[in-house]
Amino acid sequence: MMLRKHFLTGALGLVLATVLSSCLKDSCETSTTYIRYDPVFITPAALRKDVVAEAPRALKEPGKIYVYEGYLIINEHEEGLHIIDNRNPKSPVPISFLPIPGNIDLAVRNNILYADSWIDLVMINIEDPANPKFAGRIQDAFPNYGIDPALGITVTYKPTKVTESIPSCDQSGPIFFRGRGLFIDAAFDAQRAGSSGSKVAAPGGNTVGVGGSTARFTINESHLYTVDRSNLRVFNLKNAIAPKLANTLGIGWDIETIYPYDNKLFIGGMSGMQIFDASDPERPKFLSNFQHARRCDPVVAQDNRAYVTLHEGTACQGFENELNVLDITDVTQPKLIKTYPLHRPIGLSITGEILMICDSDEGLKVFNAKDDLAIDKNLLQHLKDFDAFDVIALEKQSLAIITGKNGIYQYDYSNPKKLQKLSVLSISK
Incomplete structure:
Protein backbone atom coordinates (compact mmCIF):
# COMPACT_ATOMS: atom_id res chain seq x y z
CA MET A 1 0.00 0.00 0.00
CA MET A 2 1.21 3.51 -0.80
CA LEU A 3 2.27 5.73 2.07
CA ARG A 4 1.35 9.41 2.28
CA LYS A 5 -1.31 11.26 4.29
CA HIS A 6 -3.05 7.94 5.08
CA PHE A 7 -0.08 6.46 6.94
CA LEU A 8 0.58 9.33 9.31
CA THR A 9 -2.99 9.52 10.54
CA GLY A 10 -2.73 5.92 11.72
CA ALA A 11 0.75 6.34 13.18
CA LEU A 12 0.02 9.38 15.31
CA GLY A 13 -2.24 7.51 17.71
CA LEU A 14 0.50 5.02 18.42
CA VAL A 15 3.07 7.79 18.66
CA LEU A 16 1.08 9.52 21.39
CA ALA A 17 1.03 6.27 23.33
CA THR A 18 4.78 5.77 23.04
CA VAL A 19 6.57 9.10 23.02
CA LEU A 20 5.00 10.71 26.06
CA SER A 21 7.11 8.79 28.53
CA SER A 22 9.76 10.37 30.72
CA CYS A 23 13.40 10.34 29.64
CA LEU A 24 16.20 9.14 31.86
CA LYS A 25 19.26 11.38 31.87
CA ASP A 26 22.06 9.15 30.69
CA SER A 27 24.48 9.01 27.83
CA CYS A 28 23.62 5.52 26.62
CA GLU A 29 23.34 5.13 22.85
CA THR A 30 21.93 2.23 20.87
CA SER A 31 22.71 1.35 17.27
CA THR A 32 19.34 0.56 15.73
CA THR A 33 17.88 0.28 12.24
CA TYR A 34 14.89 2.55 11.80
CA ILE A 35 12.60 3.68 9.03
CA ARG A 36 12.83 7.46 9.17
CA TYR A 37 9.83 9.38 7.82
CA ASP A 38 10.83 12.90 6.82
CA PRO A 39 8.21 15.57 6.23
CA VAL A 40 7.68 16.74 2.65
CA PHE A 41 6.71 20.37 2.16
CA ILE A 42 5.23 22.21 -0.79
CA THR A 43 4.57 25.91 -1.05
CA PRO A 44 1.01 27.01 -1.80
CA ALA A 45 2.26 28.69 -5.00
CA ALA A 46 3.82 25.44 -6.27
CA LEU A 47 0.79 23.39 -5.28
CA ARG A 48 -1.80 25.69 -6.76
CA LYS A 49 -0.56 26.30 -10.27
CA ASP A 50 -3.19 25.75 -12.94
CA VAL A 51 -2.92 22.27 -14.43
CA VAL A 52 -1.69 22.56 -18.04
CA ALA A 53 -1.68 19.46 -20.23
CA GLU A 54 1.68 18.29 -21.53
CA ALA A 55 2.86 15.89 -24.20
CA PRO A 56 2.61 12.19 -23.29
CA ARG A 57 5.38 10.83 -21.08
CA ALA A 58 6.59 7.35 -20.21
CA LEU A 59 4.96 5.30 -17.45
CA LYS A 60 7.31 5.06 -14.49
CA GLU A 61 5.29 4.37 -11.34
CA PRO A 62 1.65 3.80 -12.33
CA GLY A 63 -1.01 3.56 -9.66
CA LYS A 64 -4.82 3.71 -9.98
CA ILE A 65 -6.49 3.16 -13.37
CA TYR A 66 -9.80 4.51 -14.63
CA VAL A 67 -11.83 4.04 -17.81
CA TYR A 68 -14.01 6.74 -19.36
CA GLU A 69 -15.67 6.72 -22.79
CA GLY A 70 -13.00 4.70 -24.56
CA TYR A 71 -10.11 6.40 -22.77
CA LEU A 72 -7.83 4.89 -20.16
CA ILE A 73 -6.57 7.25 -17.45
CA ILE A 74 -3.56 6.08 -15.43
CA ASN A 75 -2.21 7.70 -12.29
CA GLU A 76 1.54 8.36 -12.17
CA HIS A 77 2.19 8.13 -8.44
CA GLU A 78 2.05 11.61 -6.89
CA GLU A 79 2.89 13.24 -10.24
CA GLY A 80 -0.25 13.32 -12.37
CA LEU A 81 -2.36 11.47 -14.92
CA HIS A 82 -1.67 9.80 -18.26
CA ILE A 83 -4.56 9.96 -20.74
CA ILE A 84 -4.57 7.08 -23.23
CA ASP A 85 -6.81 6.70 -26.29
CA ASN A 86 -7.97 3.13 -25.76
CA ARG A 87 -10.75 2.89 -28.31
CA ASN A 88 -8.64 0.21 -29.95
CA PRO A 89 -7.30 -1.85 -27.01
CA LYS A 90 -4.93 -3.64 -29.38
CA SER A 91 -3.14 -0.35 -29.99
CA PRO A 92 -3.55 2.14 -27.11
CA VAL A 93 -2.22 5.61 -27.90
CA PRO A 94 -0.93 7.99 -25.18
CA ILE A 95 -2.26 11.46 -26.01
CA SER A 96 -1.51 13.75 -23.05
CA PHE A 97 -0.21 14.01 -19.51
CA LEU A 98 -1.72 16.10 -16.72
CA PRO A 99 0.90 17.19 -14.13
CA ILE A 100 -0.93 17.14 -10.80
CA PRO A 101 1.37 17.19 -7.74
CA GLY A 102 0.43 14.65 -5.09
CA ASN A 103 -2.17 12.91 -7.23
CA ILE A 104 -3.29 9.37 -6.32
CA ASP A 105 -7.03 9.06 -7.03
CA LEU A 106 -9.53 10.19 -9.64
CA ALA A 107 -13.10 9.89 -10.92
CA VAL A 108 -14.95 11.32 -13.94
CA ARG A 109 -18.53 12.49 -14.51
CA ASN A 110 -19.89 14.23 -17.62
CA ASN A 111 -16.43 15.05 -19.00
CA ILE A 112 -15.20 16.59 -15.73
CA LEU A 113 -12.29 14.77 -14.14
CA TYR A 114 -11.91 15.08 -10.35
CA ALA A 115 -8.46 14.40 -8.90
CA ASP A 116 -6.72 14.89 -5.58
CA SER A 117 -3.66 17.14 -5.51
CA TRP A 118 -2.23 16.64 -2.05
CA ILE A 119 -4.75 18.59 0.06
CA ASP A 120 -6.74 20.09 -2.83
CA LEU A 121 -9.37 18.76 -5.23
CA VAL A 122 -8.87 19.79 -8.86
CA MET A 123 -11.28 19.67 -11.78
CA ILE A 124 -10.20 19.10 -15.39
CA ASN A 125 -12.47 19.30 -18.45
CA ILE A 126 -11.66 16.30 -20.67
CA GLU A 127 -14.36 16.76 -23.29
CA ASP A 128 -11.40 16.76 -25.69
CA PRO A 129 -9.07 14.23 -24.00
CA ALA A 130 -6.20 15.25 -26.27
CA ASN A 131 -6.55 18.83 -25.08
CA PRO A 132 -7.74 18.78 -21.43
CA LYS A 133 -8.50 22.12 -19.79
CA PHE A 134 -8.07 23.12 -16.15
CA ALA A 135 -11.56 23.87 -14.79
CA GLY A 136 -11.12 24.71 -11.12
CA ARG A 137 -9.75 23.87 -7.70
CA ILE A 138 -11.17 23.40 -4.21
CA GLN A 139 -8.46 24.40 -1.77
CA ASP A 140 -8.04 22.44 1.47
CA ALA A 141 -10.59 19.82 0.45
CA PHE A 142 -8.53 17.25 2.38
CA PRO A 143 -6.60 17.64 5.66
CA ASN A 144 -2.93 18.57 5.90
CA TYR A 145 -0.30 17.98 8.59
CA GLY A 146 0.33 21.62 9.28
CA ILE A 147 1.93 24.66 7.67
CA ASP A 148 5.47 25.91 8.22
CA PRO A 149 5.74 29.68 7.49
CA ALA A 150 9.08 29.19 5.73
CA LEU A 151 8.75 25.75 4.12
CA GLY A 152 5.06 25.59 3.26
CA ILE A 153 2.43 22.88 3.70
CA THR A 154 3.36 19.46 5.10
CA VAL A 155 1.74 17.11 2.61
CA THR A 156 3.30 13.71 3.33
CA TYR A 157 6.16 11.84 5.00
CA LYS A 158 8.77 9.96 2.96
CA PRO A 159 10.48 6.80 4.31
CA THR A 160 14.24 6.21 4.45
CA LYS A 161 15.90 3.19 6.07
CA VAL A 162 18.71 4.28 8.40
CA THR A 163 21.04 2.54 10.84
CA GLU A 164 22.65 4.82 13.37
CA SER A 165 23.42 5.30 17.03
CA ILE A 166 20.50 7.10 18.62
CA PRO A 167 20.59 8.31 22.23
CA SER A 168 18.31 6.09 24.25
CA CYS A 169 16.79 9.28 25.65
CA ASP A 170 15.34 9.91 22.20
CA GLN A 171 13.81 6.45 21.95
CA SER A 172 10.41 5.85 23.45
CA GLY A 173 9.49 2.48 22.00
CA PRO A 174 9.23 1.47 18.34
CA ILE A 175 7.95 4.89 17.20
CA PHE A 176 9.29 8.30 18.19
CA PHE A 177 9.89 11.83 16.89
CA ARG A 178 13.29 13.49 16.69
CA GLY A 179 13.38 16.98 15.30
CA ARG A 180 11.10 16.99 12.25
CA GLY A 181 11.55 13.27 11.64
CA LEU A 182 9.26 10.41 12.60
CA PHE A 183 11.21 7.19 13.35
CA ILE A 184 9.77 3.65 13.25
CA ASP A 185 11.83 0.65 14.27
CA ALA A 186 12.51 -1.38 11.12
CA ALA A 187 11.44 -4.66 12.74
CA PHE A 188 8.20 -3.07 13.89
CA ASP A 189 7.65 -1.60 10.41
CA ALA A 190 8.20 -5.03 8.86
CA GLN A 191 5.64 -6.50 11.25
CA ARG A 192 3.20 -3.88 10.01
CA ALA A 193 4.03 -5.01 6.51
CA GLY A 194 4.08 -8.47 7.90
CA SER A 195 -13.01 -6.03 -11.72
CA SER A 196 -15.72 -4.98 -12.97
Missing part, protein backbone atom coordinates in the same frame (compact mmCIF):
# COMPACT_ATOMS: atom_id res chain seq x y z
CA GLY A 197 -14.91 -1.56 -11.83
CA SER A 198 -16.92 0.65 -9.58
CA LYS A 199 -19.40 1.88 -12.15
CA VAL A 200 -22.71 3.22 -10.89
CA ALA A 201 -25.92 3.74 -12.82
CA ALA A 202 -26.19 7.47 -13.39
CA PRO A 203 -29.73 8.57 -14.26
CA GLY A 204 -30.57 11.91 -15.83
CA GLY A 205 -28.11 11.60 -18.72
CA ASN A 206 -25.02 11.39 -16.52
CA THR A 207 -21.95 9.62 -17.86
CA VAL A 208 -19.73 8.14 -15.18
CA GLY A 209 -16.45 6.30 -15.63
CA VAL A 210 -15.20 2.99 -14.26
CA GLY A 211 -12.63 2.62 -11.48
CA GLY A 212 -10.91 -0.37 -9.96
CA SER A 213 -11.46 -2.17 -6.66
CA THR A 214 -8.61 -0.31 -4.93
CA ALA A 215 -10.15 3.13 -5.60
CA ARG A 216 -10.62 5.77 -2.88
CA PHE A 217 -12.73 8.01 -5.16
CA THR A 218 -16.10 7.07 -6.63
CA ILE A 219 -19.14 8.85 -8.07
CA ASN A 220 -22.77 7.98 -7.44
CA GLU A 221 -25.19 10.06 -9.51
CA SER A 222 -24.33 13.72 -8.76
CA HIS A 223 -22.02 13.16 -5.80
CA LEU A 224 -18.34 12.37 -5.41
CA TYR A 225 -17.41 10.14 -2.47
CA THR A 226 -13.84 9.98 -1.18
CA VAL A 227 -12.30 8.05 1.69
CA ASP A 228 -9.11 8.55 3.65
CA ARG A 229 -7.92 6.52 6.61
CA SER A 230 -10.88 7.42 8.81
CA ASN A 231 -13.35 9.66 6.96
CA LEU A 232 -15.93 9.49 4.20
CA ARG A 233 -16.40 12.81 2.39
CA VAL A 234 -19.34 13.70 0.18
CA PHE A 235 -19.02 16.40 -2.49
CA ASN A 236 -22.11 17.73 -4.28
CA LEU A 237 -21.34 17.94 -8.03
CA LYS A 238 -24.43 19.81 -9.21
CA ASN A 239 -22.09 22.66 -10.06
CA ALA A 240 -19.59 20.41 -11.79
CA ILE A 241 -16.60 22.77 -11.71
CA ALA A 242 -17.29 24.13 -8.23
CA PRO A 243 -18.29 21.13 -6.09
CA LYS A 244 -19.34 21.69 -2.51
CA LEU A 245 -18.30 19.59 0.45
CA ALA A 246 -21.70 18.41 1.66
CA ASN A 247 -20.74 16.06 4.48
CA THR A 248 -17.84 14.45 6.32
CA LEU A 249 -18.47 11.26 8.26
CA GLY A 250 -16.06 9.62 10.65
CA ILE A 251 -16.37 5.94 9.74
CA GLY A 252 -13.79 4.24 11.91
CA TRP A 253 -10.14 3.60 11.30
CA ASP A 254 -7.77 2.18 8.68
CA ILE A 255 -10.16 2.65 5.75
CA GLU A 256 -8.74 1.37 2.45
CA THR A 257 -11.20 1.42 -0.47
CA ILE A 258 -14.69 2.40 -1.63
CA TYR A 259 -16.90 0.58 -4.13
CA PRO A 260 -20.44 1.62 -5.15
CA TYR A 261 -23.17 -0.82 -6.10
CA ASP A 262 -26.96 -0.49 -6.23
CA ASN A 263 -27.05 2.80 -4.31
CA LYS A 264 -24.85 1.28 -1.63
CA LEU A 265 -21.27 2.11 -0.70
CA PHE A 266 -19.06 -0.85 0.18
CA ILE A 267 -16.09 0.42 2.15
CA GLY A 268 -13.10 -1.83 2.74
CA GLY A 269 -10.75 -1.40 5.68
CA MET A 270 -8.03 -3.23 7.54
CA SER A 271 -10.46 -4.65 10.06
CA GLY A 272 -13.68 -5.08 8.10
CA MET A 273 -16.11 -4.18 5.33
CA GLN A 274 -18.74 -1.53 6.00
CA ILE A 275 -21.92 -1.02 4.00
CA PHE A 276 -23.64 2.37 3.73
CA ASP A 277 -26.97 3.23 2.12
CA ALA A 278 -26.53 6.22 -0.22
CA SER A 279 -30.21 6.64 -1.11
CA ASP A 280 -29.94 10.03 0.57
CA PRO A 281 -26.69 10.88 -1.23
CA GLU A 282 -25.47 13.58 1.14
CA ARG A 283 -26.26 11.58 4.27
CA PRO A 284 -25.01 8.02 3.77
CA LYS A 285 -26.52 5.75 6.40
CA PHE A 286 -24.48 3.01 8.05
CA LEU A 287 -26.07 -0.39 7.52
CA SER A 288 -23.62 -3.01 8.70
CA ASN A 289 -20.04 -4.08 9.27
CA PHE A 290 -18.45 -7.41 8.48
CA GLN A 291 -15.42 -7.75 10.71
CA HIS A 292 -12.33 -9.81 10.07
CA ALA A 293 -8.76 -10.02 11.34
CA ARG A 294 -6.59 -6.97 10.66
CA ARG A 295 -5.65 -7.09 6.97
CA CYS A 296 -5.96 -4.96 3.83
CA ASP A 297 -9.36 -5.26 2.27
CA PRO A 298 -10.56 -4.41 -1.29
CA VAL A 299 -14.21 -5.34 -1.94
CA VAL A 300 -16.57 -5.65 -4.91
CA ALA A 301 -20.27 -6.55 -5.02
CA GLN A 302 -22.82 -7.99 -7.43
CA ASP A 303 -26.46 -8.92 -6.85
CA ASN A 304 -26.63 -10.50 -3.38
CA ARG A 305 -22.93 -11.31 -3.06
CA ALA A 306 -19.86 -9.38 -1.95
CA TYR A 307 -16.30 -10.53 -2.56
CA VAL A 308 -13.54 -9.41 -0.22
CA THR A 309 -9.83 -10.08 -0.62
CA LEU A 310 -7.67 -9.97 2.51
CA HIS A 311 -3.92 -9.69 2.29
CA GLU A 312 -0.87 -8.82 4.26
CA GLY A 313 0.70 -5.56 3.12
CA THR A 314 2.85 -2.57 3.95
CA ALA A 315 0.26 -1.05 6.28
CA CYS A 316 -1.54 -4.21 7.34
CA GLN A 317 -1.05 -6.60 10.20
CA GLY A 318 -1.92 -10.28 10.16
CA PHE A 319 -0.76 -12.90 7.72
CA GLU A 320 -3.92 -14.39 6.22
CA ASN A 321 -4.28 -14.12 2.44
CA GLU A 322 -7.72 -15.13 1.32
CA LEU A 323 -10.99 -14.48 -0.50
CA ASN A 324 -14.15 -14.13 1.55
CA VAL A 325 -17.52 -14.65 -0.16
CA LEU A 326 -20.39 -12.91 1.65
CA ASP A 327 -24.14 -13.21 1.38
CA ILE A 328 -25.53 -9.64 1.34
CA THR A 329 -29.17 -10.54 0.66
CA ASP A 330 -29.81 -8.67 3.92
CA VAL A 331 -27.34 -5.79 3.73
CA THR A 332 -27.83 -5.13 7.45
CA GLN A 333 -26.46 -8.60 8.26
CA PRO A 334 -23.78 -9.77 5.80
CA LYS A 335 -22.94 -13.43 6.32
CA LEU A 336 -19.77 -15.28 5.46
CA ILE A 337 -20.45 -18.12 3.00
CA LYS A 338 -16.93 -19.44 2.52
CA THR A 339 -13.26 -18.48 2.75
CA TYR A 340 -10.68 -19.46 0.12
CA PRO A 341 -6.92 -19.30 0.79
CA LEU A 342 -4.85 -17.47 -1.82
CA HIS A 343 -1.25 -16.31 -2.26
CA ARG A 344 -1.54 -12.54 -1.65
CA PRO A 345 -4.72 -11.27 -3.34
CA ILE A 346 -5.30 -7.55 -3.88
CA GLY A 347 -7.62 -6.14 -6.58
CA LEU A 348 -10.54 -8.10 -8.01
CA SER A 349 -13.60 -7.87 -10.26
CA ILE A 350 -16.85 -9.74 -10.73
CA THR A 351 -18.83 -9.72 -14.00
CA GLY A 352 -21.64 -12.22 -14.25
CA GLU A 353 -20.14 -15.55 -13.24
CA ILE A 354 -16.55 -14.48 -13.95
CA LEU A 355 -14.43 -13.56 -10.92
CA MET A 356 -10.94 -12.18 -11.55
CA ILE A 357 -8.43 -11.88 -8.72
CA CYS A 358 -5.03 -10.17 -8.85
CA ASP A 359 -2.82 -12.44 -6.74
CA SER A 360 0.33 -10.29 -6.68
CA ASP A 361 3.40 -12.11 -8.01
CA GLU A 362 1.29 -15.16 -8.87
CA GLY A 363 -0.50 -13.11 -11.53
CA LEU A 364 -4.20 -13.04 -12.48
CA LYS A 365 -6.55 -15.90 -11.58
CA VAL A 366 -9.87 -16.25 -13.40
CA PHE A 367 -12.62 -18.26 -11.72
CA ASN A 368 -16.19 -19.28 -12.42
CA ALA A 369 -17.98 -18.04 -9.28
CA LYS A 370 -21.42 -19.51 -9.98
CA ASP A 371 -21.07 -22.03 -7.14
CA ASP A 372 -20.17 -20.11 -3.96
CA LEU A 373 -18.95 -23.30 -2.33
CA ALA A 374 -16.66 -24.48 -5.14
CA ILE A 375 -14.93 -21.39 -6.53
CA ASP A 376 -11.50 -22.93 -5.97
CA LYS A 377 -12.50 -25.95 -8.06
CA ASN A 378 -13.47 -23.74 -10.99
CA LEU A 379 -10.23 -22.01 -11.93
CA LEU A 380 -10.69 -21.18 -15.61
CA GLN A 381 -7.28 -19.67 -16.32
CA HIS A 382 -4.17 -18.55 -14.48
CA LEU A 383 -2.02 -15.86 -16.13
CA LYS A 384 1.39 -16.11 -14.50
CA ASP A 385 3.62 -13.85 -16.60
CA PHE A 386 3.15 -10.64 -14.58
CA ASP A 387 2.71 -9.30 -11.06
CA ALA A 388 -0.95 -8.18 -10.82
CA PHE A 389 -2.28 -5.44 -8.56
CA ASP A 390 -5.77 -4.39 -9.75
CA VAL A 391 -8.16 -5.16 -12.60
CA ILE A 392 -11.05 -3.46 -14.37
CA ALA A 393 -13.28 -5.79 -16.40
CA LEU A 394 -15.55 -4.17 -19.00
CA GLU A 395 -18.33 -6.65 -19.59
CA LYS A 396 -19.70 -5.19 -22.84
CA GLN A 397 -16.28 -5.34 -24.46
CA SER A 398 -15.11 -8.52 -22.70
CA LEU A 399 -12.02 -6.45 -21.91
CA ALA A 400 -9.85 -6.88 -18.81
CA ILE A 401 -7.38 -4.10 -17.96
CA ILE A 402 -4.80 -5.17 -15.37
CA THR A 403 -2.18 -3.13 -13.54
CA GLY A 404 1.03 -5.05 -13.03
CA LYS A 405 4.54 -4.47 -11.77
CA ASN A 406 5.93 -4.07 -15.28
CA GLY A 407 3.02 -2.49 -17.14
CA ILE A 408 -0.68 -2.17 -17.91
CA TYR A 409 -2.00 -5.33 -19.59
CA GLN A 410 -5.14 -5.69 -21.69
CA TYR A 411 -6.85 -8.99 -22.43
CA ASP A 412 -9.93 -10.12 -24.33
CA TYR A 413 -11.82 -12.44 -21.98
CA SER A 414 -14.71 -13.38 -24.30
CA ASN A 415 -13.41 -16.93 -23.75
CA PRO A 416 -12.61 -16.90 -20.01
CA LYS A 417 -10.76 -20.19 -20.35
CA LYS A 418 -8.36 -18.69 -22.85
CA LEU A 419 -7.77 -14.98 -22.42
CA GLN A 420 -6.15 -13.31 -25.40
CA LYS A 421 -3.47 -10.68 -24.80
CA LEU A 422 -4.23 -7.51 -26.76
CA SER A 423 -1.55 -5.06 -25.66
CA VAL A 424 0.87 -3.98 -22.95
CA LEU A 425 1.73 -0.44 -21.90
CA SER A 426 5.22 -1.00 -20.58
CA ILE A 427 6.81 0.79 -17.66
CA SER A 428 9.99 2.71 -18.37
CA LYS A 429 12.90 1.36 -16.35
